Amino acid sequence: MAIDQQRRLQQAAAxxxxxxxxxxxxxxxxxxxxxxxxxxxxxxPQELLxxxxxxxxxxxxxxxxx
Numbered sequence: 001m002a003i004d005q006q007r008r009l010q011q012a013a014a015x016x017x018x019x020x021x022x023x024x025x026x027x028x029x030x031x032x033x034x035x036x037x038x039x040x041x042x043x044x045p046q047e048l049l050x051x052x053x054x055x056x057x058x059x060x061x062x063x064x065x066x
Contacts, residue, residue: 005038005041005042008038009035009038009039012031012032012034012035012038013031013035015027015031015034016028016031016032016035019031
């Protein structure tokens with residue numbers, strides 16, 4: 001992992017923990033969302049695509065079962 005990306009992950013996690021300590025739920029959620037977006041940016045694009053396709057198939061199956 002690139003040093004810059006690792007620093008950004010640590011920064012987002014620190015912001016989430018700080019918001020949690022202050023009782024700022026919206027800030028905490030936003031910081032964790034940012035953390036996960038940074039993590040996802042580091043993932044293999046094919047892996048992300050495969051995961052998206054699998055989730056779409058599950059959504060279609062659930063919709064058809066209603």
